[in-house]
Amino acid sequence: xxxxxxxxxxxxxxxxxxxxxxxxxxxxxxxxxxxxxxxxxxxxxxxxxxxxxxxxxxxxxxxxxxxxxxxxxxxxxxxxxxxxxxxxxxxxxxxxxxxxxxxxxxxxxxxxxxxxxxxxxxxxxxxxxxxxxxxxxxxxxxxxxxxxxxxxxxxxxxxxxxxxxxxxxxxxxxxxxxxxxxxxxxxxxxxxxxxxxxxxxxxxxxxxxxxxxxxxxxxxxxxxxxxxxxxxxxxxxxxxxxx
Amino acid sequence: xxxxxxxxxxxxxxxxxxxxxxxxxxxxxxxxxxxxxxxxxxxxxxxxxxxxxxxxxxxxxxxxxxxxxxxxxxxxxxxxxxxxxxxxxxxxxxxxxxxxxxxxxxxxxxxxxxxxxxxxxxxxxxxxxxxxxxxxxxxxxxxxxxxxxxxxxxxxxxxxxxxxxxxxxxxxxxxxxxxxxxxxxxxxxxxxxxxxxxxxxxxxxxxxxxxxxxxxxxxxxxxxxxxxxxxxxxxxxxxxxxxxxxxxxxxxxxxxxxxxx
Numbered sequence: 001x002x003x004x005x006x007x008x009x010x011x012x013x014x015x016x017x018x019x020x021x022x023x024x025x026x027x028x029x030x031x032x033x034x035x036x037x038x039x040x041x042x043x044x045x046x047x048x049x050x051x052x053x054x055x056x057x058x059x060x061x062x063x064x065x066x067x068x069x070x071x072x073x074x075x076x077x078x079x080x081x082x083x084x085x086x087x088x089x090x091x092x093x094x095x096x097x098x099x100x101x102x103x104x105x106x107x108x109x110x111x112x113x114x115x116x117x118x119x120x121x122x123x124x125x126x127x128x129x130x131x132x133x134x135x136x137x138x139x140x141x142x143x144x145x146x147x148x149x150x151x152x153x154x155x156x157x158x159x160x161x162x163x164x165x166x167x168x169x170x171x172x173x174x175x176x177x178x179x180x181x182x183x184x185x186x187x188x189x190x191x192x193x194x195x196x197x198x199x200x201x202x203x204x205x206x207x208x209x210x211x212x213x214x215x216x217x218x219x220x221x222x223x224x225x226x227x228x229x230x231x232x233x234x235x236x237x238x239x240x241x242x243x
Numbered sequence: 244x245x246x247x248x249x250x251x252x253x254x255x256x257x258x259x260x261x262x263x264x265x266x267x268x269x270x271x272x273x274x275x276x277x278x279x280x281x282x283x284x285x286x287x288x289x290x291x292x293x294x295x296x297x298x299x300x301x302x303x304x305x306x307x308x309x310x311x312x313x314x315x316x317x318x319x320x321x322x323x324x325x326x327x328x329x330x331x332x333x334x335x336x337x338x339x340x341x342x343x344x345x346x347x348x349x350x351x352x353x354x355x356x357x358x359x360x361x362x363x364x365x366x367x368x369x370x371x372x373x374x375x376x377x378x379x380x381x382x383x384x385x386x387x388x389x390x391x392x393x394x395x396x397x398x399x400x401x402x403x404x405x406x407x408x409x410x411x412x413x414x415x416x417x418x419x420x421x422x423x424x425x426x427x428x429x430x431x432x433x434x435x436x437x438x439x440x441x442x443x444x445x446x447x448x449x450x451x452x453x454x455x456x457x458x459x460x461x462x463x464x465x466x467x468x469x470x471x472x473x474x475x476x477x478x479x480x481x482x483x484x485x486x487x488x489x490x491x492x493x494x495x496x497x498x499x500x501x502x503x504x
Contacts (some may be wrong), residue, residue, distance in 0.1 A: 019504055060502045063341045074502065084346045090339035095265070107347045131272065139261040151347075205431030 009186035015064035039200030083148030087139035093132035118150035262357025284319040287480030320400035328407030389466035405491035412498035431457035456487035
């Protein structure tokens, strides 16, 4: 199950980020184990996206360190090993599904077979020739995901990948996320919906730019004495004590 | 258990060629833009032809259409390409694809080179059609070769692409990107020697015109207009235009940031 080497895929130490004149991430320290799914949960605006951008290396940071797969976050060597899916689907509206995924495949040096596999994985094969602007919001999200999957990355950073998807597809995607983790890949998946937490091996709970806790779903329930994760998260906030 | 991850193929220039092809595909998907891109400069040249149709011509002096028309063959592709590039790059920023690209193995020069190449191909087609129609249908006269005019027009278009990429770095919205057109193109157009010969400008304006690239583009075209062969002055002017384009592209790459606030 776990990778042969037990060193974490991501290590964040005392990370501070300022945006627009005020601090949005306050002294965040965490580790993400390799070969597992880590859920990044918290309400909208709590800093999930900023933390993810720090991990993929597109965020200017003020203090602290972010190490990813043994390298400084954002270093050149990491760019072919990380797949990042932004919250708003970032695909080209004037290109077809196949053309979009093929472009990202070319950037990562993957072949046509990988393109079709990635499109199939997100269930978009029947829409392969449709242009981005002909797709629904959920379909665009899936194409955006395929553009990251095609890279065959060791680390997948997914910013709210299941928002607006129908329940069947959501279940399918989570199944795929587990398969990817089973292959030794590391996934960081953000969500503002607590019921997604159930699918994760480990949770990072955030609020107002603070990391409240880093634990497993079972531990969260045990610590708070709640059965629903939603209530457990609430209890954790009212207890007001990290960990 | 250890998992091995497939290494990516190591083809040099793979990111650059894929990006050029992707941008050309995007352009092709927009049929109306392609049609306008190809036809608008040609139609403007035809309009210019009729504007000067009944003005008297003095013997021994090039007609107004010959003088203005040949300059326009360089200026129009420059303007169109500046505008299209600035907006295309701005779209890449606002759609979030730029942020995403910055996490991939794509280098900044791959991206700018891809834009430069794709739009230069479009510019060559545009300038080619405009030259063809001007010389063979509208009877534009030049002492030098029409091929030299085409070459200069394409280099002018590349300059437009490069300045458009650079300008887009300073625009936060598409509205701002559009406003850079009069700001960047206007003074160059007024001072390039088309409205008033550059040596007849007030001294301080002449000095300014000396550091604006479009002045050299128009000078080069006037050389072709007046001399049968390619002159040394023409090559020097063309080289200066190309140099400006290279500097603008490099500055554009420098202003592109992988990390943002």
